[in-house]
Amino acid sequence: MKKAVALVLMLVMVLALAACGGGETGVETGNDGTSITIFNSKMEIQSQMEEMAKKYTAEKGVKVEVYYSSDTVAAHMSTRYASNEPYAIAMVDAKDIYSLGPEHAVDLSDQQWVADTTQAITVDGKVLGFPVCIEARGIIYNGEAIRAIVPDFDPTAVKTTEEFQAVIDALIDGGMETPTGVMKEDWSLAAHFLAEVYEMHADPDAFIAGIKDGSIQLAEDDIYNAMMDTFDVLKDNNYAKASAISAEREVTEQMLAEGELAFMFGGNWDWSVINAYNYSDDMGMMPVPNDLGDGSSDKLVGGGSKYFYVDNGVSEEQQQAAKDFLNWLVYDEEGQSFLVEECALVPAYSNITLEVADPLGASVKAYTDADALIGNYNYLPDDHYAKVGASFQKYLAGQIDRAGLADEITAYWATAEVGAH
Amino acid sequence: MKQNTLSYKIRQYLMFAGPGTVLFLAVVIVPFLYGLYLTLTSWDGVSATKPFVGFENFAAAFQDSAYWSAMGRTVIYSVFAVVLINIVAFALAYLVTQGIKGQNFFRAGFFVPNLIGGIVLGYVWKFVFNRAFVALFSGTSLLSTTNGAMFCLILVSVWQYAGYMMLIYVAGFMSVSGEVREAAMIDGCTSGQAMMHVTIPLMRSSFVQCIFLSITRCFVVYDVNLSLTKGEPFGSSVMAAMHVYNQAFTYKNYGLGQAEALILFVVCAIVGVTQVMLGKKGEVEA
Numbered sequence: 001m002k003k004a005v006a007l008v009l010m011l012v013m014v015l016a017l018a019a020c021g022g023g024e025t026g027v028e029t030g031n032d033g034t035s036i037t038i039f040n041s042k043m044e045i046q047s048q049m050e051e052m053a054k055k056y057t058a059e060k061g062v063k064v065e066v067y068y069s070s071d072t073v074a075a076h077m078s079t080r081y082a083s084n085e086p087y088a089i090a091m092v093d094a095k096d097i098y099s100l101g102p103e104h105a106v107d108l109s110d111q112q113w114v115a116d117t118t119q120a121i122t123v124d125g126k127v128l129g130f131p132v133c134i135e136a137r138g139i140i141y142n143g144e145a146i147r148a149i150v151p152d153f154d155p156t157a158v159k160t161t162e163e164f165q166a167v168i169d170a171l172i173d174g175g176m177e178t179p180t181g182v183m184k185e186d187w188s189l190a191a192h193f194l195a196e197v198y199e200m201h202a203d204p205d206a207f208i209a210g211i212k213d214g215s216i217q218l219a220e221d222d223i224y225n226a227m228m229d230t231f232d233v234l235k236d237n238n239y240a241k242a243s244a245i246s247a248e249r250e251v252t253e254q255m256l257a258e259g260e261l262a263f264m265f266g267g268n269w270d271w272s273v274i275n276a277y278n279y280s281d282d283m284g285m286m287p288v289p290n291d292l293g294d295g296s297s298d299k300l301v302g303g304g305s306k307y308f309y310v311d312n313g314v315s316e317e318q319q320q321a322a323k324d325f326l327n328w329l330v331y332d333e334e335g336q337s338f339l340v341e342e343c344a345l346v347p348a349y350s351n352i353t354l355e356v357a358d359p360l361g362a363s364v365k366a367y368t369d370a371d372a373l374i375g376n377y378n379y380l381p382d383d384h385y386a387k388v389g390a391s392f393q394k395y396l397a398g399q400i401d402r403a404g405l406a407d408e409i410t411a412y413w414a415t416a417e418v419g420a421h
Numbered sequence: 422m423k424q425n426t427l428s429y430k431i432r433q434y435l436m437f438a439g440p441g442t443v444l445f446l447a448v449v450i451v452p453f454l455y456g457l458y459l460t461l462t463s464w465d466g467v468s469a470t471k472p473f474v475g476f477e478n479f480a481a482a483f484q485d486s487a488y489w490s491a492m493g494r495t496v497i498y499s500v501f502a503v504v505l506i507n508i509v510a511f512a513l514a515y516l517v518t519q520g521i522k523g524q525n526f527f528r529a530g531f532f533v534p535n536l537i538g539g540i541v542l543g544y545v546w547k548f549v550f551n552r553a554f555v556a557l558f559s560g561t562s563l564l565s566t567t568n569g570a571m572f573c574l575i576l577v578s579v580w581q582y583a584g585y586m587m588l589i590y591v592a593g594f595m596s597v598s599g600e601v602r603e604a605a606m607i608d609g610c611t612s613g614q615a616m617m618h619v620t621i622p623l624m625r626s627s628f629v630q631c632i633f634l635s636i637t638r639c640f641v642v643y644d645v646n647l648s649l650t651k652g653e654p655f656g657s658s659v660m661a662a663m664h665v666y667n668q669a670f671t672y673k674n675y676g677l678g679q680a681e682a683l684i685l686f687v688v689c690a691i692v693g694v695t696q697v698m699l700g701k702k703g704e705v706e707a
Binding site: 071081103184186244245383393394399 | 465466467468469550551555561562564565652653654655656657667670671672673675
């Protein structure tokens with residue numbers, strides 16, 4: 001008897017363990033049996049994505065599930081691959097397409113949308129990345145606040161650092177003591193602002209190679225100096241000048257939205273923060289002014305941002321459903337409206353003509369349509385923003401000067417390698 | 422039934438300790454060994470191939486100056502934090518065992534910070550340092566200076582852990598019977614002498630526990646570090662654990678990160694175990 005009881009107990013335990021171990025998730029299926037999972041890495045559109053998934057599931061009979069993670073994209077994808085549960089469609093950053101794509105992404109070269117965008121990512125002759133939207137960087141301005149003091153302010157007329165300084169001086173004279181804000185975040189300083197220095201060079205690869213082998217002295221580089229001149233104007237008129245490196249992004253953006261500040265370097269994604277406040281409708285983006293005189297201050301910097309790829313680890317049917325979904329986004333009216341109107345993204349497809357609702361996105365769309373974008377350089381190493389960002393923060397805090405920053409950036413590049421492309 | 426046969430012993434073991442053993446193997450030993458294996462590869466954390474590189478990662482870890490400065494910072498932080506946590510905790514425990522009015526309320530109150538997760542706590546204090554203090558004293562934020570950020574980290578850790586350690590010290594105080602102390606006083610000790618020579622030696626095991634817990638927690642601090650300073654300003658408050666995380670997941674050097682994590686584990690284990698061994702040696706009983 002005792003033996004039997006012991007045996008039963010053992011069995012129960014083993015079963016319980018087996019139940020814990022066998023975590024094969026049975027994904028529910030839609031009407032025709034296909035279901036796809038989508039990984040969303042844009043936090044600000046998660047609720048719209050979930051809403052869309054419900055509608056899409058109901059209308060198309062393909063069950064769509066949307067997931068979000070606050071982890072870094074690479075870290076999250078690595079855990080998914082480690083547990084052997086790939087998403088059918090994953091939204092990643094451009095650099096991740098280069099690192100993950102060749103191994104995991106389906107070749108999308110035969111898709112119709114490839115012809116309608118200039119931003120798709122091609123690796124080894126195969127189109128792997130579907131651009132979700134266009135994002136661009138520049139100076140965000142609050143037109144209402146500026147025109148209250150400088151009535152004839154025209155963002156397209158501010159081309160040089162001197163002209164920029166003149167507007168700021170006029171604002172200060174008019175009572176706005178500190179017209180600028182500077183985001184101290186390492187990604188803003190290094191991955192967004194400093195990256196423009198690389199991107200404004202005709203051949204960023206050659207420029208970085210030159211820094212690496214010492215044939216280019218960064219401290220004497222014209223573009224670096226021109227951009228840093230403008231950065232100095234932003235830095236010197238910063239509302240949080242005394243504690244620039246503890247300024248909080250939300251506070252800065254709130255002040256900009258509500259007109260206490262006139263200018264901040266940023267990108268159209270900042271709208272998701274600005275629209276949380278009592279913002280002015282008269283806002284927009286303008287290129288970073290500089291004294292190069294080469295036309296670069298007529299252009300925003302940016303391009304495709306966030307890319308979808310279809311995973312080759314899911315079944316044929318799921319891959320097809322995933323491709324259908326991408327086509328739906330580009331060619332179906334509902335898909336277009338989802339992208340542009342609900343998510344307020346700037347579409348990367350020339351056939352989409354819907355108006356972008358948010359003012360920053362509208363600026364980006366205008367520059368995109370005018371072909372006035374300097375392209376992204378997507379191959380900076382993963383630790384670039386953190387390490388160079390730390391150096392840039394020292395500059396912002398006044399601990400090192402411009403030459404010191406150039407030295408630290410050069411030192412960083414001595415050991416760093418750009419991503420394969 | 423015979424109780425000394427091997428099969429009986431094995432069955433008994435499996436029945437009582439089997440599930441625990443399996444779980445322990447599954448969630449501690451196997452991942453640990455697998456992690457050990459990963460330190461020998463140059464895996465990036467995502468790719469399907471894990472190229473074997475031998476001990477290269479350890480060589481790289483020893484040459485990673487950022488790692489060692491993070492480690493040095495962690496040691497400095499831990500020394501200050503451990504000393505302060507224990508002094509404050511001991512003082513609080515002393516105060517709330519004196520029979521003052523509402524001492525249970527105070528005990529609960531001091532313990533509460535420990536119930537708030539490190540992430541939330543970091544954000545709360547960030548607000549205090551960045552906004553409240555700045556508004557009150559109209560200075561610059563402590564978090565924007567390198568020493569200030571470290572100071573803030575230590576302060577918040579002390580605030581977080583002192584209440585927890587206090588509970589252990591309270592238990593220590595309660596375990597020392599009043600008679601011993603009274604006897605010492607009758608023999609002519611002042612109350613300070615009675616504390617130094619009678620109560621504290623008898624509470625030695627509480628000290629050993631508290632110091633061990635605070636050392637091990639401080640060495641691997643991550644959550645408060647992330648939410649309070651995020652390693653800023655300019656990477657000057659990156660602790661060892663945060664560096665390891667960045668190395669493995671952000672910079673995608675999983676093998677190297679894993680090797681650095683292992684070194685951190687070894688350092689932490691050596692310090693912790695040495696401290697416990699030294700502490701246990703001199704334990705006395707009444």
